[in-house]
Amino acid sequence: MKKVYSRIESIAGNVIAVKADGVAYGELAEVSTRFGMSLAEVIRLDGGLVSLQVFAGGRGISTGDEVRFLGNPMRVSFSDDLKGRIFNGAGEPRDKGPALTENLIPIGGPSVNPTKRIIPKEMIRTGIPMIDLFNTLVKSQKLPIFSVSGEPYNQLLARIAMQAEVDLIVLGGMGLKYDDYLYFKETLEEGGALQKTIMFVNTAADPVVECLMVPDISLAVAERFALKGLNVLVLLTDMTNFADSLKEIAITQEQVPSNRGYPGDLYSQLASRYEKAVDFADSGSITILAVTTMPGDDVTHPVPDNTGYITEGQFYLKGGRIEPFGSLSRLKQQVNGKTRADHRAIMDGMIKLFAAYRDTLEKKSMGFQMSAWDSKLLKYGELFEAQMMDLSVNIPLEGALDKGWEILAACFEPQETGLQTKLLDQFWPKKSH
């Protein structure tokens, strides 16, 4: 049994320091306070002084509280018993189920050797035209939803999770609103998906340090299941809360901030999580869908900005719809060439026309004359927004492609679409609406 230390030297924010020997960097300790026991993790060693971040937070900790080192880093139990269960950021049950202590695995492990990776090649179907048709999601992709707060991003996340054909869903909630937590639970339950879901949820009311653990714990579990051959979808919401927790710890540690208070290693911190997305050649895969709320709808804010430099595109959610501009799936070209012959052409063609529609809208708002062509574009834009962009639309890719041709035929002559004659001959609807 490890020695117990009963003198805390300093307490600043969520970080405490004790004098102790033989402690390892990253080791866990238990701190007993008047509010009960909390885990703490070693984040700095300096001579005999050990700094720890306390999971339950620094509030109420007394210099006389006891610290007991556990001799191991943060771990999580890994077994099939995880399925259907709900835990907090420290890996303790949130549901009424038993605590799991078997087969503990470390979290935050090393990265995959780049030479062992393969080129992603499988589409994930969501039933959402703005994704399937225009920015196809690919197995093993890492992709955030960029959103202003107040947008239905968690609804979108839940819907994709329900519709995607995956073996396992791992939900990592960070600073999640309690209502949203219940929403996820109910949606997964109603859809009968709870048994293939594992949740690690830190709500807005829970301690900040636990929020920091959520991505690592979720991804460590996901990684093990993927190595057992499962295709795992990891949902992380909201990564901006994760980044804000990093900021909070960095500031109490008196680190020099780089940009709007965020620590200089924000990029590396986010990347080491997102890069866990992988397709194991002879085993399963991890796909990461995250939410990044953008303070002030500002995509140049450090969190969305650093995220954009890491992920393989982003879905830009605005006004309850996925915006065609600003959204990008960088892996779409790996899969959209082998879906249907008209997929790429419809994707490019409809977006070009939609861009022209936006120009026309602008011209109209400035009071310039509307030509016959402009009127066609206006009609087209309305149909596109109602039948493609509206998030209530739920059709398979093929249906969305057919719908695309219908919209085009309702608004334009074939040659006005800029599509290849060969495709027009094959796909242009026979009778116009």
Place this chain on the structure above:
Amino acid sequence: MTNTKGWVTGVNGNMVSVRVEGPVALNEVAFIEIGGKRLKAEVIRIRGDIVQTQVFEMTKGITVGLPVVFSGEMLAVELGPGLLGKIYDGLQNPLPEVAKQTGYFLEPGVYLDALPRATKWAWTPVAKPGDRVEKADLLGTVPEGTFTHQIMVPFGLLETYTVKSVKPAGQYTIQDEMVVLADAAGATISLTMMFEWPVKRAIDCYAERLKPTVPMVTKTRIIDTFFPVAKGGTYCVPGPFGAGKTVLQQVTSRNADVDIVIIAACGERAGEVVETLIEFPELIDPKTGRSLMERTIIVCNTSSMPVAAREASVYTAVTMAEYYRQMGLNVLLLADSTSRWAQAMREMSGRLEEIPGEEAFPAYLESVIAGFYERAGIVRLKSGAIGSVTIGGTVSPAGGNFEEPVTQATLKVVGAFHGLSRERSDARKYPAIHPLDSWSKYSSVIDGKAVAWAHYFLERGSEVGQMMKVVGEEGTSLDDFLIYLKGEFLDAVYLQQNSFDAVDASVSTERQSLMFSRVVKVLGSRFEFKDKEEARGWFNKLRQMFLDANSIEWATDKFRDADRAILDFLAAKVSGLDAAAGRIIENLERAV
């Protein structure tokens, strides 16, 4: 290992403090001994008997009091035959071999030989017993792929030596003794085909550094014609996320007119490297008929790999580049992204609690960036041969704003600036190099005056475009409108280029000259249109003809037909040609 002893006294992220007994050197390699493993680290600060090291691995599990041993050597790479085609991490660990040992994951503390020890190389001796030699002098050669790899006197041997013995022609491994030298005092030095060189010291065994004047052709029109890069020059590609930096470098790594390409994937996505790893062995280099991989070295320290090794990776890459330059070869180093390298420095500087500069970057950021780009250059070797290292680095500015420290420090030292713009990439105008913001100090594959003449249409066209947003098409004169159309035309058919079209992806200088002269003909022509609608329709047709021609194979009948059709279409409408344009076309045609 030296006799210096050390013990860990502190851990802060990837910085480990060590109390030492005995001498230590700055940038010396140390190893932290933990559970039967050794974690590599580099000494980055010395204060009395406490030194700070940056550890090239995750530091979890390190405890105060662990023993540390010192190598006495600075962080170095192995140089010798067998580098080409390899995939290394930032410390020159061969990643495929690592995978054979540790499987899917990169386990800490695994360091393998960078150069294959068992391979036999066909040695041809050059030096003879009795020869007097100095560092970098030629001792013999071995073929490496299509290159003649020169085995040289190691660059760290600073005196003049007498050759004692040389192995006869035959098959040898890189560990066999090939040559024995004797120094002035008569002490002998045994040489193999390989030696080590510290990565943070530039290799400068050349006679003279020259001015970069010869274009390094990339086969991307907007670069070669408008914003050229010279062999031995430097350039940077800043741009917001998703603007196309990586795709542009991938295209350049395939098409650049150099002997060897070194790709430093520095702190970016692992998935992007995989594309290169899988595609390059399949792609044939038209110059040699061999796979592109045979002229490529990949240094890959992606974003989730240890940050200190990321800092080292660009030096590892440039050292190998300088080594091949020493053989009279032209080498291109592409680093994606230098911002991640700068951030690695920032992280360490923060842990050292140095006084921070702007955005918390260290105060020495500028000089370190300058020092890195200074390692590029075209040189005349002692043998008279010319070799070059060209460096192109991407920059990932926070918020896409070029006013940040890394972009600004880089712009001060490079010879060309290819600024990617969000506006252009959103409009799918690739490559998204902004034609009004970018610049180059090097000379173009086309006469500079002609390029400036054409560039004027982009400037004026853009002005008219801006004005038109305010006053509408109605309020714009037909003459102005024509300039606008001409600017847009030049942009669409010449500046933009389809990287995913088999033909358009790479355009020879010959073809650039011809197409440029055709474009000049359009820009310099006078037209009589009855209204804007007619003008727009006519230019749309012309644009389509050019775009079609762009994807037809060069020097085929089909291409000549398309070219003829363009000239005919033009002749039917044109009512005169600007004198300056006429002269440019004449000159270009004379050159072809």
